Amino acid sequence: MAVTDDAIAKIKAMIVSGELTPGDRLPPEKELSERLGLSRSSMREAVKALEVIRVLDVRRGDGTYVTSLEPHLLLEAISFVVDMHDDDSMLEIFAVRRMLESQASGLAATLGTDEQIAELQREVEGVDASVSIEELVDHDIRFHREIVAMAGNAYLASLIEHLSSQTVRARAWRGLTESGAVERTLSEHRAIADAVAQRDPALATSLTTAHIAGIERWLRHATAP
Template sequence: MKPVEERGMSVQPTEKVYIEILKQIKAIIVEDGLQAGDKLPSERELSERLKVGRSSVREALRALELLGLIETRRGEGTFICEATGHRLVEVLASFILNDKKARKDLQETRHIVIKECTELAVLRCDSSKISKLESLIQQMDKSGQGKIYEVCKQFEKIVIQSCGNHLLYRLYVELTGYGLSLQRTNSYWPPDLCEEVLQLLQQKNAVKLTNLLSKQNDALYRIE
């Protein structure tokens, strides 16, 4: 493998050198045939192979660890691990969605997915799902402030799952993950909205349900 300086890369002084080092570490992993559970070369070896300073290698390794791609075990070294979805979501949200336009697009896309899911849920939500939702509404009345958030979260997820479309549900899960990473606050339906949603599902009134969610959208998913 050619060192970083010999690959024709033009790294501007203001750019982070470790970004290019990340790419080269990935190339080393491929070249060495390393897989999850395998040990990475040491900082010293990586520094020598890439012809860069150990501090830059260390910074790149920290970034990989933040992404959940590697883990450092004291006294053993650094090992490759499977990426953990929730940490990756947080990192991408912090770096990629750090502007108002991207955050607004996420908010809009999430609302579109929820709208489509609830429309399908009106058609596909069976009696067993309705019973579960009714039970959750009862729990909301009995839950304290600390627990009611989890009940509302479960209620919304059951409604979305009731759409019967696994791909739409996965989109909802991922978009919700990004949104929570950005806001660090509760974006799920509040109890009063959950009650209205249940009533409209029972009535199988798709038009009123989607209108209700549209009216609530700005208040529920606003990202400052």
């Protein structure tokens, strides 16, 4: 495995140095293995590993290419990990969401454009307590996605997107089983949107922390033996 790790490190170094850039085709296996002083078998294993994590794209009959290296590709492996969750790890996912999204809200209050803030307020004003649970969850996804986008960090947005997608079922479950959950969610969203519109990062951060922590508390009680 150490030999394969060495091969991975050498290909990574070529990408980091700019010798290989997104979209570039790798040299033929024989040429590349000789250049890097590696066996063709270890090179093959390295390419397979880098393909799995979406750094390389192996096109049969064409060659091996560096992918776009966009955050959503490089962070896809997180989806596999969180798909394997149980109730305890779901709580941990919410805890990570709380930490990341609260900071994203603070950044949104600082960096969001007037147009983005107006769009966020339209999203909040476009729903009321009469919405179905499905519509509420759709609104919840859009609301949090818009705030994270305002933070202006593609890696943060992709990371939160992968984590958040795994919590949709819990959010729907809460809406169906907890009295007043719809009204509470919409009220908290309005408060967060107002804090962002007021350009108050401390308040936006605090309100988002409390908002997600409330879901954590509900889930902890709902899954308690």
